[in-house]
Amino acid sequence: MTTDRLHCFKESGNSYKVALALTFAGVPFEKVTVDYFDGQTRQTVWRSETNEMGEVPILEFDGRRMSQSGVILLHLAERFDSLRVEPDEREEVLRWLLFDNHKFTANLASYRWPRTFAKPSPHEAVLAYMRQRTAAALDIVDRHLADCPIIVGDRCTVADLSMAGYVYYPADELGFDLRAEYSRIAAWMDRVAQIPGWRAPYDLLS
Ligand SMILES: N[C@@H](CCC(=O)N[C@@H](CS)C(=O)NCC(=O)O)C(=O)O
Numbered sequence: 001m002t003t004d005r006l007h008c009f010k011e012s013g014n015s016y017k018v019a020l021a022l023t024f025a026g027v028p029f030e031k032v033t034v035d036y037f038d039g040q041t042r043q044t045v046w047r048s049e050t051n052e053m054g055e056v057p058i059l060e061f062d063g064r065r066m067s068q069s070g071v072i073l074l075h076l077a078e079r080f081d082s083l084r085v086e087p088d089e090r091e092e093v094l095r096w097l098l099f100d101n102h103k104f105t106a107n108l109a110s111y112r113w114p115r116t117f118a119k120p121s122p123h124e125a126v127l128a129y130m131r132q133r134t135a136a137a138l139d140i141v142d143r144h145l146a147d148c149p150i151i152v153g154d155r156c157t158v159a160d161l162s163m164a165g166y167v168y169y170p171a172d173e174l175g176f177d178l179r180a181e182y183s184r185i186a187a188w189m190d191r192v193a194q195i196p197g198w199r200a201p202y203d204l205l206s
Contacts, residue, residue, distance in 0.1 A: 013165035
């Protein structure tokens, strides 16, 4: 069996989800750094040879290449017992993975990116709209965590790892100080960060 290879870049929270899952499973992996800022994911050749969707993360293993963090996380949950999803939790885990991709990560990432990295910056009204969408998603998750310590069930699953993709990036990048503004999300972040092996995104992906 060959070493897993993760195509990623350190600012990519979607890549961080997969890196964290591999780390929690104790699986060594090789990082293949993609030069997003120089347009690598938009190159025709890269898209035809690596990922037609033009995105990382991509996990390479056993001669296969897999993209979409949610699919990769479910694959890792099948492969590694420590990440397993119990049969009676599968639908609930999938429900939160879909919510994460559609609303939580989608809004956190789509607000952070233009406000922090895009040049020129988008119009203030665009940022205000995205900020309000992000705050709505954060409120939903903060309320969910009022009744349970973790996203699904009573131990960390790939649903948590998916939703953890962006929350540990610095507050001045996110445009939200999650620890100050969302107490239940903050407590959940601490719970996940206490799992042995946890590392922050720039530490794990640099
Ligand atoms: N739903 C996808 C989203 C992946 C995604 O948006 N990746 C970003 C980096 S975090 C990317 O590669 N963007 C490249 C581009 O838009 O050119 C997933 O969960 O894997």
